[in-house]
Amino acid sequence: MSDTLAITLRGVVKRYGSNTVLRGIDLDIRHGEVTCLIGPSGSGKSTLLRCMAFLEEHDAGLIRVAGDPLGFDAARNRLPQTEIARVRRNIGMVFQQFNLWPHMTALGNVAEGLRQVLRLPKRQAQERAMAHLTRVGLADRASYYPSQLSGGQQQRVAIARALAMDPKIVLFDEPTSSLDPELTGEVLNVMRSLADDGMTMVVVTHEIGFAAHVAQHLVFLDEGQVALEGRAGDVFAQPWHPRLRQFLETYLDRGASVLLG
Amino acid sequence: MTWELVVLLGWGAVMTAALSIVSITVGLAIGVLICAASLSRVAPLKWFGRVYVSFFRGVPLLVLLLLIYHVLPQLGLDVPGVVAALIGLTLCTSAYQAETLRGGFVNVAPGLMEAGRMVGLNARQILLRIRAPIALRLTLPALVNEAIMILKASSLVSVVGVGDLTRTAQNLASSTFLPLEMFAVAGAYYLLLNIVVGYGGSGLGRLLGLRPA
Secondary structure, eight states: OTTSOSEEEEEEEEEETTEEEEEEEEEEEOTTOEEEEEOSTTSSHHHHHHHHTTSSOOSEEEEEETTEEOSBOTTOOBOOHHHHHHHHTTEEEEOTTOOOOTTSOHHHHHHHHHHHTSOOOHHHHHHHHHHHHHHTTOGGGTTOOGGGSOHHHHHHHHHHHHHHTOOSEEEEESTTTTSOHHHHHHHHHHHHHHHHTTOEEEEEOSOHHHHHHHOSEEEEEETTEEEEEEEHHHHHTOTTSHHHHHHHHTTGGGTGGGGGO | OOHHHHHHHHHHHHHHHHHHHHHHHHHHHHHHHHHHHHHOSSHHHHHHHHHHHHHHHHSOHHHHHHHHHHHHHHTTOOOOHHHHHHHHHHHHHHHHHHHHHHHHHHTSOHHHHHHHHHTTOOHHHIIIIIIHHHHHHHHHHHHHHHHHHHHHHGGGGGGGTOOOHHHHHHHHHHHHTOHHHHHHHHHHHHHHHHHHHHHHHHHHHHHTTOOOO
16 A cells, blocks of 8 residues: 555646636655645645545546546546545545534534445444544543534544544645634644554645644645645755745744744 | 403414414425525526516515415316415415525535535435535524414405404404404414414424524
8 A cells, every 4th residue: 555645646737717726736645644735825725635635626637546536537537426436435524614514413423424424323333433532532522512612622523523434545624724722732633643643644734833743745835836845854944945935934923933943 | 352252263363373384384395396496407497496486575465365366266266265365375485485495505504515525425415414404404593484474474364355363353343343352362362373383493493403503
Protein backbone atom coordinates (compact mmCIF):
# COMPACT_ATOMS: atom_id res chain seq x y z
CA MET A 1 0.00 0.00 0.00
CA SER A 2 2.77 2.39 0.91
CA ASP A 3 4.15 2.63 -2.61
CA THR A 4 0.84 3.54 -4.27
CA LEU A 5 -0.19 7.12 -3.70
CA ALA A 6 -3.29 7.96 -1.70
CA ILE A 7 -4.38 10.77 -4.03
CA THR A 8 -2.79 12.10 -7.19
CA LEU A 9 -3.84 15.25 -9.01
CA ARG A 10 -2.63 16.05 -12.51
CA GLY A 11 -3.41 19.34 -14.21
CA VAL A 12 -6.53 19.94 -12.14
CA VAL A 13 -8.44 23.03 -13.24
CA LYS A 14 -11.55 24.50 -11.62
CA ARG A 15 -13.47 27.49 -12.89
CA TYR A 16 -16.49 29.35 -11.59
CA GLY A 17 -17.79 31.15 -14.65
CA SER A 18 -14.94 33.27 -15.95
CA ASN A 19 -13.05 33.01 -12.66
CA THR A 20 -10.37 30.30 -12.72
CA VAL A 21 -9.85 29.16 -9.14
CA LEU A 22 -7.44 26.26 -9.74
CA ARG A 23 -4.92 26.71 -12.56
CA GLY A 24 -3.53 23.28 -13.21
CA ILE A 25 -2.69 21.61 -9.90
CA ASP A 26 -0.22 18.70 -9.79
CA LEU A 27 -0.02 17.13 -6.37
CA ASP A 28 0.70 13.77 -4.76
CA ILE A 29 -0.75 12.83 -1.40
CA ARG A 30 1.24 9.98 0.15
CA HIS A 31 -0.13 7.31 2.45
CA GLY A 32 0.44 7.82 6.14
CA GLU A 33 1.39 11.46 5.78
CA VAL A 34 -0.26 14.61 7.00
CA THR A 35 -0.45 17.13 4.15
CA CYS A 36 -1.34 20.69 5.08
CA LEU A 37 -2.66 23.10 2.46
CA ILE A 38 -1.96 26.67 3.42
CA GLY A 39 -2.27 29.92 1.58
CA PRO A 40 -4.02 33.26 1.56
CA SER A 41 -7.80 33.33 1.39
CA GLY A 42 -8.96 32.96 -2.18
CA SER A 43 -5.91 30.90 -3.09
CA GLY A 44 -8.15 27.92 -3.86
CA LYS A 45 -7.18 25.60 -1.03
CA SER A 46 -10.73 24.73 0.07
CA THR A 47 -11.80 24.28 -3.55
CA LEU A 48 -8.85 21.95 -4.09
CA LEU A 49 -9.81 19.89 -1.05
CA ARG A 50 -13.44 19.70 -2.16
CA CYS A 51 -12.30 18.53 -5.58
CA MET A 52 -10.49 15.65 -3.85
CA ALA A 53 -13.90 14.55 -2.52
CA PHE A 54 -15.68 15.33 -5.80
CA LEU A 55 -17.93 17.76 -3.94
CA GLU A 56 -16.67 20.20 -6.57
CA GLU A 57 -16.31 18.80 -10.07
CA HIS A 58 -12.98 19.69 -11.67
CA ASP A 59 -13.20 21.15 -15.18
CA ALA A 60 -9.99 19.57 -16.45
CA GLY A 61 -7.27 17.25 -15.28
CA LEU A 62 -7.33 13.90 -13.56
CA ILE A 63 -7.73 12.99 -9.90
CA ARG A 64 -7.00 9.47 -8.70
CA VAL A 65 -7.87 8.15 -5.27
CA ALA A 66 -6.01 4.96 -4.29
CA GLY A 67 -5.27 4.51 -8.00
CA ASP A 68 -8.85 4.88 -9.26
CA PRO A 69 -10.06 7.92 -11.20
CA LEU A 70 -12.46 10.13 -9.25
CA GLY A 71 -15.50 11.52 -11.07
CA PHE A 72 -14.02 11.53 -14.57
CA ASP A 73 -11.74 9.00 -16.25
CA ALA A 74 -8.59 9.90 -18.18
CA ALA A 75 -10.64 10.42 -21.36
CA ARG A 76 -12.87 12.84 -19.43
CA ASN A 77 -15.90 10.55 -19.45
CA ARG A 78 -18.07 11.06 -16.45
CA LEU A 79 -18.10 7.96 -14.27
CA PRO A 80 -21.40 6.50 -13.08
CA GLN A 81 -22.72 7.58 -9.69
CA THR A 82 -22.11 4.16 -8.15
CA GLU A 83 -18.45 4.31 -9.20
CA ILE A 84 -18.09 7.82 -7.79
CA ALA A 85 -19.59 6.58 -4.52
CA ARG A 86 -17.27 3.55 -4.51
CA VAL A 87 -14.11 5.62 -4.96
CA ARG A 88 -15.38 8.18 -2.46
CA ARG A 89 -15.65 5.44 0.16
CA ASN A 90 -11.88 5.80 0.59
CA ILE A 91 -12.38 9.32 1.83
CA GLY A 92 -13.81 10.84 4.97
CA MET A 93 -14.46 14.52 5.27
CA VAL A 94 -14.56 16.98 8.15
CA PHE A 95 -16.17 20.35 7.38
CA GLN A 96 -15.57 23.83 8.67
CA GLN A 97 -19.21 24.10 9.77
CA PHE A 98 -19.23 20.54 11.26
CA ASN A 99 -22.44 19.73 9.33
CA LEU A 100 -23.77 17.40 11.99
CA TRP A 101 -27.37 16.36 11.37
CA PRO A 102 -29.38 18.34 13.92
CA HIS A 103 -32.19 15.78 14.27
CA MET A 104 -29.86 12.98 15.37
CA THR A 105 -27.90 12.53 18.57
CA ALA A 106 -24.11 12.40 18.55
CA LEU A 107 -24.34 8.61 18.50
CA GLY A 108 -26.98 8.74 15.75
CA ASN A 109 -24.74 10.92 13.61
CA VAL A 110 -21.84 8.50 13.90
CA ALA A 111 -23.99 5.39 13.47
CA GLU A 112 -25.97 6.65 10.45
CA GLY A 113 -23.49 5.54 7.79
CA LEU A 114 -22.86 2.26 9.58
CA ARG A 115 -26.59 1.51 9.57
CA GLN A 116 -27.61 2.86 6.16
CA VAL A 117 -24.49 2.27 4.06
CA LEU A 118 -22.73 -0.68 5.69
CA ARG A 119 -26.08 -2.14 6.78
CA LEU A 120 -24.78 -3.17 10.19
CA PRO A 121 -27.37 -4.37 12.70
CA LYS A 122 -28.44 -1.63 15.07
CA ARG A 123 -26.59 -2.94 18.08
CA GLN A 124 -23.34 -3.51 16.23
CA ALA A 125 -23.54 -0.09 14.59
CA GLN A 126 -24.09 1.57 17.97
CA GLU A 127 -21.19 -0.29 19.54
CA ARG A 128 -18.88 0.74 16.76
CA ALA A 129 -20.16 4.33 16.84
CA MET A 130 -19.60 4.36 20.59
CA ALA A 131 -16.02 3.20 20.15
CA HIS A 132 -15.37 6.11 17.80
CA LEU A 133 -17.01 8.60 20.15
CA THR A 134 -14.79 7.23 22.91
CA ARG A 135 -11.75 7.76 20.73
CA VAL A 136 -12.56 11.47 20.41
CA GLY A 137 -13.32 11.64 24.13
CA LEU A 138 -17.09 12.08 23.87
CA ALA A 139 -18.52 8.78 25.11
CA ASP A 140 -20.41 10.68 27.80
CA ARG A 141 -22.07 12.92 25.21
CA ALA A 142 -23.44 10.11 23.01
CA SER A 143 -27.10 10.93 23.67
CA TYR A 144 -26.69 14.70 23.22
CA TYR A 145 -28.02 16.51 20.19
CA PRO A 146 -25.61 18.76 18.25
CA SER A 147 -27.34 21.88 19.58
CA GLN A 148 -26.44 20.77 23.11
CA LEU A 149 -22.73 20.46 22.32
CA SER A 150 -20.00 23.09 22.12
CA GLY A 151 -18.40 23.80 18.75
CA GLY A 152 -15.31 21.82 19.67
CA GLN A 153 -17.40 18.85 20.76
CA GLN A 154 -19.47 19.03 17.57
CA GLN A 155 -16.33 18.96 15.46
CA ARG A 156 -15.01 15.95 17.40
CA VAL A 157 -18.32 14.14 16.74
CA ALA A 158 -17.91 15.04 13.06
CA ILE A 159 -14.41 13.52 13.12
CA ALA A 160 -15.82 10.37 14.75
CA ARG A 161 -18.52 10.23 12.05
CA ALA A 162 -15.88 10.39 9.32
CA LEU A 163 -13.66 7.77 11.01
CA ALA A 164 -16.55 5.36 11.61
CA MET A 165 -16.72 4.59 7.89
CA ASP A 166 -13.09 3.44 8.08
CA PRO A 167 -11.72 5.75 5.36
CA LYS A 168 -8.15 5.49 4.07
CA ILE A 169 -7.85 9.26 3.85
CA VAL A 170 -9.51 12.02 5.88
CA LEU A 171 -9.90 15.50 4.42
CA PHE A 172 -10.23 18.43 6.83
CA ASP A 173 -11.64 21.69 5.49
CA GLU A 174 -10.54 24.40 7.93
CA PRO A 175 -11.68 22.27 10.87
CA THR A 176 -11.00 24.90 13.53
CA SER A 177 -11.90 28.08 11.64
CA SER A 178 -15.39 28.44 13.07
CA LEU A 179 -14.33 27.64 16.64
CA ASP A 180 -13.59 30.00 19.49
CA PRO A 181 -9.81 30.06 20.07
CA GLU A 182 -10.08 28.21 23.38
CA LEU A 183 -11.88 25.32 21.66
CA THR A 184 -9.42 24.76 18.82
CA GLY A 185 -7.00 22.88 21.07
CA GLU A 186 -9.29 19.91 21.72
CA VAL A 187 -9.91 19.45 17.98
CA LEU A 188 -6.23 19.82 17.08
CA ASN A 189 -5.33 17.28 19.78
CA VAL A 190 -7.68 14.72 18.26
CA MET A 191 -6.18 15.41 14.83
CA ARG A 192 -2.67 15.09 16.23
CA SER A 193 -3.46 11.70 17.75
CA LEU A 194 -4.93 10.58 14.42
CA ALA A 195 -1.72 11.64 12.72
CA ASP A 196 0.30 9.70 15.29
CA ASP A 197 -1.74 6.62 14.41
CA GLY A 198 -0.58 6.98 10.82
CA MET A 199 -3.83 8.22 9.27
CA THR A 200 -3.47 9.83 5.86
CA MET A 201 -4.76 13.37 6.27
CA VAL A 202 -5.12 16.40 4.05
CA VAL A 203 -5.77 19.53 6.09
CA VAL A 204 -6.70 22.98 4.87
CA THR A 205 -5.79 25.16 7.80
CA HIS A 206 -4.86 28.56 9.07
CA GLU A 207 -3.24 26.95 12.11
CA ILE A 208 0.35 27.53 11.05
CA GLY A 209 1.59 26.05 14.32
CA PHE A 210 -0.25 22.80 13.64
CA ALA A 211 1.06 22.74 10.07
CA ALA A 212 4.62 23.31 11.25
CA HIS A 213 4.56 20.67 13.95
CA VAL A 214 2.31 17.93 12.60
CA ALA A 215 2.51 18.04 8.80
CA GLN A 216 5.10 15.99 6.95
CA HIS A 217 4.07 17.58 3.69
CA LEU A 218 3.31 21.22 3.28
CA VAL A 219 1.71 22.82 0.24
CA PHE A 220 1.58 26.58 -0.14
CA LEU A 221 -1.09 27.60 -2.63
CA ASP A 222 -1.22 31.01 -4.19
CA GLU A 223 -3.65 32.23 -6.86
CA GLY A 224 -4.78 28.74 -7.75
CA GLN A 225 -1.31 27.28 -8.15
CA VAL A 226 1.12 25.34 -6.00
CA ALA A 227 3.63 28.08 -5.19
CA LEU A 228 5.82 26.03 -2.86
CA GLU A 229 5.74 22.45 -1.73
CA GLY A 230 7.88 20.10 0.28
CA ARG A 231 8.65 18.79 3.73
CA ALA A 232 7.22 21.14 6.31
CA GLY A 233 10.60 21.98 7.80
CA ASP A 234 12.05 22.77 4.40
CA VAL A 235 9.19 25.00 3.34
CA PHE A 236 9.21 27.04 6.53
CA ALA A 237 12.99 27.32 6.21
CA GLN A 238 12.51 29.27 3.02
CA PRO A 239 10.87 32.48 4.15
CA TRP A 240 12.78 34.24 1.36
CA HIS A 241 9.95 33.16 -0.93
CA PRO A 242 8.23 36.55 -1.32
CA ARG A 243 4.61 35.33 -1.32
CA LEU A 244 5.17 32.90 1.54
CA ARG A 245 6.93 35.57 3.56
CA GLN A 246 4.08 38.00 2.95
CA PHE A 247 1.59 35.30 3.95
CA LEU A 248 3.44 34.32 7.11
CA GLU A 249 3.87 37.92 8.17
CA THR A 250 0.12 38.18 8.50
CA TYR A 251 0.47 35.47 11.13
CA LEU A 252 3.15 37.22 13.16
CA ASP A 253 0.64 38.23 15.77
CA ARG A 254 -0.60 34.65 15.94
CA GLY A 255 2.74 33.32 17.13
CA ALA A 256 4.20 32.36 13.78
CA SER A 257 7.10 34.79 14.29
CA VAL A 258 9.25 31.95 15.61
CA LEU A 259 9.22 30.41 12.15
CA LEU A 260 10.75 33.46 10.57
CA GLY A 261 13.74 33.33 12.91
CA MET B 1 -78.90 31.52 27.00
CA THR B 2 -79.39 27.88 27.86
CA TRP B 3 -77.17 24.82 27.80
CA GLU B 4 -79.26 23.63 24.90
CA LEU B 5 -77.97 26.50 22.79
CA VAL B 6 -74.39 25.82 23.85
CA VAL B 7 -74.84 22.21 22.71
CA LEU B 8 -76.33 23.33 19.40
CA LEU B 9 -73.33 25.58 18.85
CA GLY B 10 -71.18 22.61 19.83
CA TRP B 11 -72.50 20.70 16.84
CA GLY B 12 -71.49 23.62 14.66
CA ALA B 13 -68.02 23.39 16.21
CA VAL B 14 -67.90 19.68 15.35
CA MET B 15 -68.65 20.54 11.72
CA THR B 16 -65.95 23.21 11.73
CA ALA B 17 -63.44 20.78 13.26
CA ALA B 18 -64.33 18.05 10.76
CA LEU B 19 -64.00 20.39 7.76
CA SER B 20 -60.66 21.65 9.06
CA ILE B 21 -59.18 18.23 9.85
CA VAL B 22 -60.10 16.80 6.44
CA SER B 23 -58.91 19.82 4.46
CA ILE B 24 -55.64 20.13 6.44
CA THR B 25 -54.71 16.46 6.04
CA VAL B 26 -55.77 16.07 2.41
CA GLY B 27 -54.24 19.49 1.75
CA LEU B 28 -50.95 18.32 3.26
CA ALA B 29 -50.89 15.25 1.00
CA ILE B 30 -51.58 17.39 -2.08
CA GLY B 31 -49.14 19.99 -0.77
CA VAL B 32 -46.33 17.42 -0.62
CA LEU B 33 -46.98 16.50 -4.27
CA ILE B 34 -47.13 20.13 -5.38
CA CYS B 35 -43.96 20.89 -3.41
CA ALA B 36 -42.21 17.97 -5.11
CA ALA B 37 -43.41 19.25 -8.49
CA SER B 38 -42.13 22.78 -7.73
CA LEU B 39 -38.70 21.42 -6.77
CA SER B 40 -38.58 19.08 -9.77
CA ARG B 41 -36.00 19.57 -12.52
CA VAL B 42 -38.66 18.66 -15.08
CA ALA B 43 -39.79 22.01 -16.48
CA PRO B 44 -43.52 21.28 -17.04
CA LEU B 45 -43.87 19.86 -13.51
CA LYS B 46 -42.07 22.83 -12.01
CA TRP B 47 -44.27 25.16 -14.06
CA PHE B 48 -47.43 23.34 -12.98
CA GLY B 49 -46.41 23.61 -9.30
CA ARG B 50 -45.74 27.32 -9.60
CA VAL B 51 -49.04 28.06 -11.38
CA TYR B 52 -51.01 25.93 -8.92
CA VAL B 53 -49.54 27.75 -5.95
CA SER B 54 -49.97 31.23 -7.35
CA PHE B 55 -53.56 30.54 -8.41
CA PHE B 56 -54.89 29.04 -5.19
CA ARG B 57 -52.89 31.43 -3.07
CA GLY B 58 -53.91 34.40 -5.15
CA VAL B 59 -57.67 33.91 -5.29
CA PRO B 60 -59.47 34.85 -2.05
CA LEU B 61 -60.94 31.81 -0.30
CA LEU B 62 -64.40 33.41 -0.26
CA VAL B 63 -64.31 33.86 -4.04
CA LEU B 64 -62.90 30.37 -4.50
CA LEU B 65 -65.74 28.85 -2.43
CA LEU B 66 -68.44 30.71 -4.37
CA LEU B 67 -66.74 29.81 -7.64
CA ILE B 68 -66.64 26.10 -6.85
CA TYR B 69 -70.18 26.16 -5.48
CA HIS B 70 -71.51 27.67 -8.70
CA VAL B 71 -69.19 26.00 -11.21
CA LEU B 72 -69.73 22.38 -10.20
CA PRO B 73 -73.51 22.33 -10.96
CA GLN B 74 -72.72 23.85 -14.38
CA LEU B 75 -70.49 20.86 -15.02
CA GLY B 76 -73.37 18.58 -14.13
CA LEU B 77 -72.00 17.79 -10.66
CA ASP B 78 -74.76 18.44 -8.22
CA VAL B 79 -72.82 18.32 -4.99
CA PRO B 80 -73.91 19.45 -1.53
CA GLY B 81 -72.41 22.59 -0.08
CA VAL B 82 -70.22 20.58 2.29
CA VAL B 83 -68.36 19.02 -0.63
CA ALA B 84 -67.84 22.38 -2.32
CA ALA B 85 -66.60 23.76 1.01
CA LEU B 86 -64.17 20.86 1.46
CA ILE B 87 -62.79 21.23 -2.06
CA GLY B 88 -62.30 24.97 -1.63
CA LEU B 89 -60.60 24.71 1.77
CA THR B 90 -58.40 21.82 0.64
CA LEU B 91 -57.20 23.50 -2.56
CA CYS B 92 -56.49 26.70 -0.71
CA THR B 93 -54.52 25.15 2.14
CA SER B 94 -52.64 22.75 -0.17
CA ALA B 95 -51.14 25.72 -2.00
CA TYR B 96 -50.01 27.36 1.24
CA GLN B 97 -48.64 24.11 2.64
CA ALA B 98 -46.80 23.33 -0.61
CA GLU B 99 -45.07 26.69 -0.41
CA THR B 100 -44.24 26.30 3.28
CA LEU B 101 -42.73 22.86 2.65
CA ARG B 102 -40.77 24.15 -0.35
CA GLY B 103 -39.31 26.87 1.83
CA GLY B 104 -38.27 24.22 4.36
CA PHE B 105 -36.62 22.06 1.72
CA VAL B 106 -34.60 24.82 0.09
CA ASN B 107 -33.45 26.05 3.50
CA VAL B 108 -31.81 22.79 4.54
CA ALA B 109 -28.10 23.73 4.58
CA PRO B 110 -26.31 22.14 1.58
CA GLY B 111 -23.47 21.09 3.88
CA LEU B 112 -25.79 18.67 5.67
CA MET B 113 -26.47 16.90 2.37
CA GLU B 114 -22.76 16.96 1.49
CA ALA B 115 -22.03 15.28 4.81
CA GLY B 116 -24.51 12.60 3.79
CA ARG B 117 -22.75 12.07 0.46
CA MET B 118 -19.41 11.80 2.24
CA VAL B 119 -20.56 8.97 4.51
CA GLY B 120 -21.86 7.20 1.42
CA LEU B 121 -25.62 7.76 1.61
CA ASN B 122 -27.34 7.60 -1.79
CA ALA B 123 -29.69 10.28 -3.11
CA ARG B 124 -32.82 8.56 -1.80
CA GLN B 125 -31.32 8.08 1.67
CA ILE B 126 -30.20 11.70 1.77
CA LEU B 127 -33.75 12.80 0.92
CA LEU B 128 -35.53 10.50 3.37
CA ARG B 129 -33.04 10.42 6.23
CA ILE B 130 -31.67 13.94 6.17
CA ARG B 131 -33.40 16.48 3.95
CA ALA B 132 -37.06 15.64 4.59
CA PRO B 133 -36.84 15.30 8.40
CA ILE B 134 -34.90 18.56 8.69
CA ALA B 135 -37.30 20.35 6.32
CA LEU B 136 -40.24 19.06 8.38
CA ARG B 137 -38.56 20.27 11.53
CA LEU B 138 -38.11 23.70 9.97
CA THR B 139 -41.71 23.87 8.75
CA LEU B 140 -43.76 22.26 11.53
CA PRO B 141 -44.42 25.55 13.37
CA ALA B 142 -45.55 27.15 10.09
CA LEU B 143 -47.76 24.15 9.30
CA VAL B 144 -49.44 24.40 12.71
CA ASN B 145 -49.95 28.09 12.00
CA GLU B 146 -51.56 27.16 8.69
CA ALA B 147 -53.88 24.69 10.44
CA ILE B 148 -55.02 27.48 12.76
CA MET B 149 -55.53 29.87 9.84
CA ILE B 150 -57.66 27.32 7.99
CA LEU B 151 -59.70 26.56 11.08
CA LYS B 152 -60.58 30.23 11.36
CA ALA B 153 -60.98 30.75 7.60
CA SER B 154 -63.42 27.84 7.51
CA SER B 155 -65.99 30.28 8.91
CA LEU B 156 -66.32 31.46 5.29
CA VAL B 157 -68.04 28.21 4.28
CA SER B 158 -71.27 29.59 5.69
CA VAL B 159 -71.68 31.35 2.29
CA VAL B 160 -72.23 27.99 0.59
CA GLY B 161 -74.82 26.96 3.15
CA VAL B 162 -72.74 24.72 5.37
CA GLY B 163 -73.85 24.65 8.99
CA ASP B 164 -70.49 25.27 10.58
CA LEU B 165 -69.88 27.07 13.84
CA THR B 166 -70.23 30.59 12.43
CA ARG B 167 -73.33 29.77 10.40
CA THR B 168 -74.95 28.09 13.43
CA ALA B 169 -74.18 31.12 15.56
CA GLN B 170 -75.70 33.43 12.94
CA ASN B 171 -78.88 31.31 12.74
CA LEU B 172 -79.27 31.06 16.49
CA ALA B 173 -78.53 34.77 16.90
CA SER B 174 -81.44 35.72 14.65
CA SER B 175 -83.87 33.21 16.11
CA THR B 176 -83.09 33.93 19.78
CA PHE B 177 -82.26 37.64 19.50
CA LEU B 178 -79.14 36.94 21.54
CA PRO B 179 -76.36 37.83 19.05
CA LEU B 180 -73.82 38.89 21.67
CA GLU B 181 -74.12 35.64 23.62
CA MET B 182 -74.12 33.46 20.50
CA PHE B 183 -71.01 35.02 18.95
CA ALA B 184 -69.23 35.08 22.31
CA VAL B 185 -69.79 31.34 22.71
CA ALA B 186 -68.80 30.73 19.07
CA GLY B 187 -65.61 32.71 19.65
CA ALA B 188 -64.87 30.63 22.74
CA TYR B 189 -65.33 27.42 20.72
CA TYR B 190 -62.88 28.67 18.04
CA LEU B 191 -60.40 29.58 20.74
CA LEU B 192 -60.73 26.15 22.34
CA LEU B 193 -60.26 24.35 19.01
CA ASN B 194 -57.18 26.38 18.22
CA ILE B 195 -55.64 25.75 21.62
CA VAL B 196 -56.11 22.04 20.92
CA VAL B 197 -54.41 22.45 17.52
CA GLY B 198 -51.53 24.31 19.13
CA TYR B 199 -50.98 21.64 21.76
CA GLY B 200 -51.45 18.94 19.14
CA GLY B 201 -48.71 20.56 17.08
CA SER B 202 -46.20 20.57 19.91
CA GLY B 203 -47.17 17.00 20.80
CA LEU B 204 -46.63 15.96 17.18
CA GLY B 205 -43.23 17.66 17.26
CA ARG B 206 -42.22 15.63 20.31
CA LEU B 207 -43.63 12.45 18.79
CA LEU B 208 -41.52 12.96 15.66
CA GLY B 209 -38.47 13.63 17.83
CA LEU B 210 -38.18 17.15 16.51
CA ARG B 211 -36.18 19.45 18.68
CA PRO B 212 -35.78 23.19 18.66
CA ALA B 213 -32.66 24.24 16.74
